[in-house]
Amino acid sequence: AQKVTQAQTEISVVEKEDVTLDCVYETRDTTYYLFWYKQPPSGELVFLIRRNSFDEQNEISGRYSWNFQKSTSSFNFTITASQVVDSAVYFCALSDFGGTDKLIFGTGTRLQVFP
Amino acid sequence: ETGVTQTPRHLVMGMTNKKSLKCEQHLGHNAMYWYKQSAKKPLELMFVYSLEERVENNSVPSRFSPECPNSSHLFLHLHTLQPEDSALYLCASSQELAFADTQYFGPGTRLTVL
Numbered sequence: 001a002q003k004v005t006q007a008q009t010e011i012s013v014v015e016k017e018d019v020t021l022d023c024v025y026e027t028r029d030t031t032y033y034l035f036w037y038k039q040p041p042s043g044e045l046v047f048l049i050r051r052n053s054f055d056e057q058n059e060i061s062g063r064y065s066w067n068f069q070k071s072t073s074s075f076n077f078t079i080t081a082s083q084v085v086d087s088a089v090y091f092c093a094l095s096d097f098g099g100t101d102k103l104i105f106g107t108g109t110r111l112q113v114f115p
Numbered sequence: 116e117t118g119v120t121q122t123p124r125h126l127v128m129g130m131t132n133k134k135s136l137k138c139e140q141h142l143g144h145n146a147m148y149w150y151k152q153s154a155k156k157p158l159e160l161m162f163v164y165s166l167e168e169r170v171e172n173n174s175v176p177s178r179f180s181p182e183c184p185n186s187s188h189l190f191l192h193l194h195t196l197q198p199e200d201s202a203l204y205l206c207a208s209s210q211e212l213a214f215a216d217t218q219y220f221g222p223g224t225r226l227t228v229l
C-alpha cells in the first residue's frame with residue numbers, strides 16, 4: 001500500500017532559523033516519484049520538486065534543500081534562513097507505478113515563520 | 116494567462132442552487148484533475164480526465180458532475196449541495212496521465228454551501 005506520513009502537523013520558527021520538514025513514505029514499487037508542494041494562504045499548490053527513486057542525490061535550490069534517503073524511506077525538506085514568506089502548508093506526495101497514476105499526499109505541515 | 120486558472124475564486128451558494136466551477140490550463144497538457152481539500156483532511160482526488168475522457172471517478176456523489184469539453188478546459192457542475200461540501204476545490208493538470216508526470220495546480224475555488 002502507498003502512504004505518505006508527515007508527522008509534524010505544525011512548526012513555528014523565528015525568521016532566519018533553519019527548519020526541516022519530515023516526510024516518510026511507503027511503497028512496494030521500486031520505481032516511484034516523490035514531490036513537494038507549497039500551499040501559501042492564497043490556496044494554490046505550488047510545485048517545488050520532483051525526485052525519482054533512482055536518484056538519491058541531494059538537491060539544493062537557493063535556500064531550499066532536499067534529502068532523499070531510500071534506506072529510511074524519507075524525503076526531508078530543509079529551508080535555510082527561513083523568511084516570513086516561507087509561511088505556508090507544505091505537502092509531500094508520492095506517485096508510483098502500481099498506484100494507477102495517482103498522487104498520494106501527506107496531510108501537510110503548516111510552517112509559521114515569525115519576524 | 117499562464118499555468119492553471121480557476122474561476123470563480125470564491126463561491127457562496129445555497130443548497131438548492133446550481134453553479135459551475137471552471138478550470139483552464141495553458142500548459143498544453145493532456146490530463147486534468149479535480150481535487151477536494153477540506154479542513155483537516157488530506158486532499159481527495161475526485162475526478163481524472165485524460166484526453167477529454169473520464170478515467171477515474173472516486174465514488175463522488177452525483178451532485179458533483181464533471182465535464183471536459185477539450186483538453187484545456189474542465190468544469191465541475193454543482194447542484195443540491197450539502198454544507199459538508201464546503202471546501203477548497205483544486206484543479207490540476209499534467210502532461211500525460213502518468214505517474215512520472217508532475218501535476219500543476221490552479222489557485223482553487225473556495226466554496227461555501229449555506
